[in-house]
Amino acid sequence: MIREKFDLRSWMSEMIFESYTPKGKAFDIVVIISIISSSLLVLAESVESLNSAYGTMLINLSWFFVIIFTIEYLLRVIFSKKRKKYVISFFGIVDLLAILPFYLSLLFPEAHFLIIIRLFRLLRMFSILKMGRYVRESGTIIKALKASRPKIVVFTFAILFIVTFVGTLMYIVEGPKNGFRSIPEAMYWATVTVATVGYGDITPKTPLGRFIASMLMIVGYGIIAVPTGIITNEISNVKRESQGSNDTIICPRCDYQVSQDEDSNYCRRCGEKLKGK
Numbered sequence: 001m002i003r004e005k006f007d008l009r010s011w012m013s014e015m016i017f018e019s020y021t022p023k024g025k026a027f028d029i030v031v032i033i034s035i036i037s038s039s040l041l042v043l044a045e046s047v048e049s050l051n052s053a054y055g056t057m058l059i060n061l062s063w064f065f066v067i068i069f070t071i072e073y074l075l076r077v078i079f080s081k082k083r084k085k086y087v088i089s090f091f092g093i094v095d096l097l098a099i100l101p102f103y104l105s106l107l108f109p110e111a112h113f114l115i116i117i118r119l120f121r122l123l124r125m126f127s128i129l130k131m132g133r134y135v136r137e138s139g140t141i142i143k144a145l146k147a148s149r150p151k152i153v154v155f156t157f158a159i160l161f162i163v164t165f166v167g168t169l170m171y172i173v174e175g176p177k178n179g180f181r182s183i184p185e186a187m188y189w190a191t192v193t194v195a196t197v198g199y200g201d202i203t204p205k206t207p208l209g210r211f212i213a214s215m216l217m218i219v220g221y222g223i224i225a226v227p228t229g230i231i232t233n234e235i236s237n238v239k240r241e242s243q244g245s246n247d248t249i250i251c252p253r254c255d256y257q258v259s260q261d262e263d264s265n266y267c268r269r270c271g272e273k274l275k276g277k
Contacts, residue, residue: 011077018273031072038065066102073099118151124197144234151230159223166190166216171210178205194220 015023044050045058073095080086087096145152167187174180179202180189189202193216204210 009079012075013081016075017081034065034068038062038069038071041065044275062102066099069095069099086098139239140235143238144231147234147237148230152227152265155226155230161215162219163187163190163194166194170204171214173212174204174206174209178209190216193217196220196224 014021015027018024025251041058044054045062051058076086076092076095077083086092162186166188168183170189171180171183171186172252174186187201192199193213196217204213211212
């Protein structure tokens, strides 16, 4: 019997990039646990009492997770079929940002750079963006957001018009004596009001101003439902198209649709091996 030659590159590529295989799932689980744990660690470091009591342990754990993310990033670069494409891709940049801030902080040991070091350490929260790779439904949401982009742009311009108009009107009605010292400041008040946040730092004092504010609040309640309805409708359309198309293959990683007739065994977007090809 002839023993098949062990192919390290194929074995590693399957573990790193093919999440539907047993070793691929195990690899993904380790990375997901590391992402969550690292993010919780950054939150703990920002609590002064925890940092003073367990500072050494937190630093050691930081190194541990940075080493894990560094190894993961290097493995993805080494065993990726398209290295350059991965490095400049969205997830490639996110993977790099997950480890780069920690190493950058080591380059500035001087005391007057402590603020910069603290900023770099906080930027390690970029590691949470790595979770997007493992959320299957993220592809559906991204498609829905892209499809709804023209409607959202029109909606945004409508909001800007309302805020500008009402802000200018309130500046005329209330004036500087009631806290509306400029049109931009009045526009800030209109933005807060139409969003139904209501900080209360600026409030109308005149009867007419309060009437305008009341009308703007009512408009705000109606406006909140608009983007939600637009995106929800597009998500339904995307799912309906995915379920109704039998002549396409869905990428298991990024949900990109590939035609059955297309002569390709890998997803053109992320390089994932396609089932049924």
